[in-house]
């Protein structure tokens with residue numbers, strides 16, 4: 001059990017009993033960071049974190065509906081909490097995140113043991129619920145989301161997520177995000193700067209700026225301007241950002257990334273398909289050739305940049321020829337890594353109602369082929385790094401091998417090194433001695 005506070009405090013003869021909360025997070029980094037905000041609020045309200053729903057007084061599901069699989073998993077875990085509630089009717093069950101936003105009141109119909117439903121734009125309402133048990137549903141659009149500062153309880157003292165932009169205006173035809181997270185709203189730069197200055201003050205070395213489309217950030221400065229300001233903050237050694245939309249990646253931004261010493265040489269730039277016809281159906285706003293131009297500009301201006309991407313297999317109307325174009329794109333671009341998924345129809349999105357849906361077995365076959373090609377490319381690139389020296393930020397013990405420490409290069413590759421406790425939290429140079437598909441092995445130099 002992780003504890004923020006002592007189980008019970010005795011102060012001037014007063015006994016304060018703390019309650020336990022179990023938080024289950026599904027989905028992307030935005031959700032992971034939202035759970036850090038939920039934890040921040042709960043910590044202020046005196047809750048302790050427990051790793052089992054059985055010992056919890058409060059159970060929170062922070063949900064994701066980007067794909068059907070995550071949604072099914074959530075409903076089956078929610079179903080299991082029914083028996084806990086039957087045994088202990090005083091426990092509260094809360095559903096947050098994108099499914100909460102999407103389903104709203106329907107959640108109560110599907111699971112009558114749920115007490116409170118709140119969407120990603122209404123995390124601040126949690127405080128009111130905890131204090132009064134008053135709110136039952138909070139899924140309204142929240143135009144103030146960018147100026148509400150919530151406490152954040154981060155698990156790690158080295159690397160921090162920092163939201164710079166909420167929501168999305170792009171309406172890619174397969175995506176639910178604009179419906180669940182609302183329209184794009186940039187957080188004022190002074191809020192972001194003050195958060196990052198505080199993070200530096202408390203010892204954080206790396207920040208990752210978060211947003212569905214960070215490239216379209218705009219408040220009193222644009223994304224390049226924001227990066228320039230953040231680059232001057234003493235104590236912060238590395239700046240990353242995710243996710244970038246290819247259509248908004250300007251030459252000016254590429255120059256800024258190349259100029260600024262703290263901005264890392266890695267970009268996640270979702271391609272989604274190598275076929276311009278499919279990209280059009282996806283409403284992505286660029287052709288395959290446009291995308292190639294951005295890649296060539298990135299590689300020309302930023303030495304040794306690593307590029308990762310997202311690919312969707314079996315989008316409606318995708319023919320064998322379109323699929324072949326995607327596989328050729330992987331061979332041509334040579335990404336450092338990709339996240340690839342089968343197309344999953346999502347309610348309310350245009351793609352869900354499109355004709356020519358691709359049968360499940362063909363989607364699976366195509367996904368397998370895509371992953372096979374990319375695995376070979378990633379392994380080859382990682383092998384080519386053997387003998388080279390890279391700076392890594394040592395994060396701590398490896399999750400898979402306690403005799404090793406783990407860190408990431410500026411290009412976002414995981415490197416495992418022999419354990420030496422004195423390295424944790426430091427930036428050190430390592431020589432890569434072995435390049436594997438999913439990680440690198442290194443030794444300090």
Ligand code: SF4
Pocket residue numbers: 168169170171172175176177178212213245
């Ligand atoms: S850019 Fe497209 S895929 Fe990304 S969140 Fe917005 S709508 Fe979804």
